[in-house]
Amino acid sequence: MKKPTIDGFWQRWVNRRLPRSDRQTFSQKNLFILPTGAGVMFGALLLIMLITGINYQNSLIYMLTFVLGGVFVGAMHQTHRNLAGLTLALSRAGEAVAGGTVPFSLRLTAGKDDAIAVHVSSGGSLPVWVSVPAGQSRDVSVLVWAPRRGYVRPDRIRIETRYPFGLLKAWSWLRPVSAGLAFAKPITVPELSATAEDGENEAVASVQAGSDSADLRPWREGDSSQRVLWKRFARTGQLVVADWQGQTGDPQWLDFQAFIGASSEMRLSYLAFLVDDRQRLDVRYGLSLPGQLIEPDSGAAHAVRCQRALAVWGREKPRDKEPRRFGSRLKSTGADLESLDVASSGSPQ
Incomplete structure (x- = not known):
C-alpha cells in the first residue's frame, strides 16, 4: 500500500476543486497566486529596509519601504485581477499521427477587465502568449505530445500570468473532458516495398492487363492460385499474391488478419500505411478489423474514418474513476427501492 504524500494530497485537493470540464471560468475559488523568485527577493529587500529604518529611526527609509510595500500589494491585486473573470474553453480536440503533437484549440473570453500577457501551456509544451481585451475572445492552439496511438487527453492545461511586474504569478488549470486522437504511425508494408524480380514482372504484367494498378500482398485463403508468384515462393x-484494382474492378479489402506473425500494433501501422496508399491512388477499399468492418469506399472522408478506427481499436475512452459509495452512506432513492422490490419478488421463496 502506497504511503500518502504531500504531492498526492495536493493533486487530489486540486482535482476536487477543479472538476473536469471543457469550459472553466476563473474566480477567487479556483485561482492560485504566489510570489515569483523576483517577488521573494523584493519582499526580502523590503524586510531589510524596514529593519534598517527601525535601527536608524530614518523617516525617509520608512517612507520608501511603505511605498514599495504598497506597490507590492497593488501588484498582487492586479495580477489576480488579470485572470479573474476570464473564461477558458476547449473548442476542438485535434488529431495527428502518433509520435507527434496533437493540437487542442482553445478560446479565451475576457470578462469586464482586460487579460494582459496571459500564457497557456500543457505539460512540457511551449507556452502560447495572448492578451484579450475586455469582453472579447481570442483563439489559441496548444500542442499536446502523443507518444502512442489512441485517445489523447491532457490531465491539465495551465493558464498563468505574471503581469504587471513579474513579482507574483497567478495561475489555474482547465481539466478537459474531450479527448483528441493519435493515429497509428504508418509503416511501409514489406511486400509493398519490395520490387518484382525476374519472372515476377511478367506475372504482374499479365495480372495487370485491363486494370489500373497492382500490389503484392501475402496469400490469403480463397485467393486464386493464378495470382500466386510461384518463383518467389x-x-x-x-x-505472395499479385492483387490489383481497376476503376471498374472489385474493391480491395485491407485485412487485419493478413499479416501473419506481426504484432497487433505492427498490423495497425501496416494498415495505416495502406490506407494512405489507397487514398493517394484514389481507389475503393474496405477495412476489416476484429469486431469492426468498414464498407468499401474512397475519398478523404473515408480515409479519415479508417484512420480513426485504427487509432481507437482496442482502446477505451479516458474516464475518471467515480467515488466509491458505501452502504451506510448511500441514501436510498425511489429507483433503488423499486429495484430492490423487483429483485425480492423474483427470488424463490
Whole structure:
C-alpha cells in the first residue's frame, strides 16, 4: 500500500476543486497566486529596509519601504485581477499521427477587465502568449505530445500570468473532458516495398492487363492460385499474391488478419500505411478489423474514418474513476427501492 504524500494530497485537493470540464471560468475559488523568485527577493529587500529604518529611526527609509510595500500589494491585486473573470474553453480536440503533437484549440473570453500577457501551456509544451481585451475572445492552439496511438487527453492545461511586474504569478488549470486522437504511425508494408524480380514482372504484367494498378500482398485463403508468384515462393518460401484494382474492378479489402506473425500494433501501422496508399491512388477499399468492418469506399472522408478506427481499436475512452459509495452512506432513492422490490419478488421463496 502506497504511503500518502504531500504531492498526492495536493493533486487530489486540486482535482476536487477543479472538476473536469471543457469550459472553466476563473474566480477567487479556483485561482492560485504566489510570489515569483523576483517577488521573494523584493519582499526580502523590503524586510531589510524596514529593519534598517527601525535601527536608524530614518523617516525617509520608512517612507520608501511603505511605498514599495504598497506597490507590492497593488501588484498582487492586479495580477489576480488579470485572470479573474476570464473564461477558458476547449473548442476542438485535434488529431495527428502518433509520435507527434496533437493540437487542442482553445478560446479565451475576457470578462469586464482586460487579460494582459496571459500564457497557456500543457505539460512540457511551449507556452502560447495572448492578451484579450475586455469582453472579447481570442483563439489559441496548444500542442499536446502523443507518444502512442489512441485517445489523447491532457490531465491539465495551465493558464498563468505574471503581469504587471513579474513579482507574483497567478495561475489555474482547465481539466478537459474531450479527448483528441493519435493515429497509428504508418509503416511501409514489406511486400509493398519490395520490387518484382525476374519472372515476377511478367506475372504482374499479365495480372495487370485491363486494370489500373497492382500490389503484392501475402496469400490469403480463397485467393486464386493464378495470382500466386510461384518463383518467389520457390526462392523465399513466402506465398505472395499479385492483387490489383481497376476503376471498374472489385474493391480491395485491407485485412487485419493478413499479416501473419506481426504484432497487433505492427498490423495497425501496416494498415495505416495502406490506407494512405489507397487514398493517394484514389481507389475503393474496405477495412476489416476484429469486431469492426468498414464498407468499401474512397475519398478523404473515408480515409479519415479508417484512420480513426485504427487509432481507437482496442482502446477505451479516458474516464475518471467515480467515488466509491458505501452502504451506510448511500441514501436510498425511489429507483433503488423499486429495484430492490423487483429483485425480492423474483427470488424463490
